[in-house]
Amino acid sequence: xxxxxxxxxxxxxxxxxxxxxxxxxxxxxxxxxxxxxxxxxxxxxxxxxxxxxxxxxxxxxxxxxxxxxxxxxxxxxxxxxxxxxxxxxxx
Numbered sequence: 001x002x003x004x005x006x007x008x009x010x011x012x013x014x015x016x017x018x019x020x021x022x023x024x025x026x027x028x029x030x031x032x033x034x035x036x037x038x039x040x041x042x043x044x045x046x047x048x049x050x051x052x053x054x055x056x057x058x059x060x061x062x063x064x065x066x067x068x069x070x071x072x073x074x075x076x077x078x079x080x081x082x083x084x085x086x087x088x089x090x091x
Contacts, residue, residue, distance in 0.1 A: 003047040010050050011040035013057035019086075020064050023079035027067070030060040 020026050033056040038049050
């Protein structure tokens with residue numbers, strides 16, 4: 001995977017993290033990512049740093065999804081609104 005592709009993946013996962021946080025579904029699931037101190041816009045950072053960030057974001061997202069059952073996720077109004085907005089933008 002090229003660095004640019006890693007950066008795009010980092011950005012996508014970062015946006016999912018923000019959506020989950022805005023919906024109030026996170027409970028310390030992204031502490032390790034936050035401690036890493038790297039964001040997708042820091043393009044000068046190494047590919048290796050961005051790969052670590054991607055892995056930590058994947059871990060945090062999977063923890064959120066495993067912690068919350070699917071019904072609870074779908075009942076979350078803020079999450080549903082974010083998904084609807086994303087759906088509108090994609091079309």
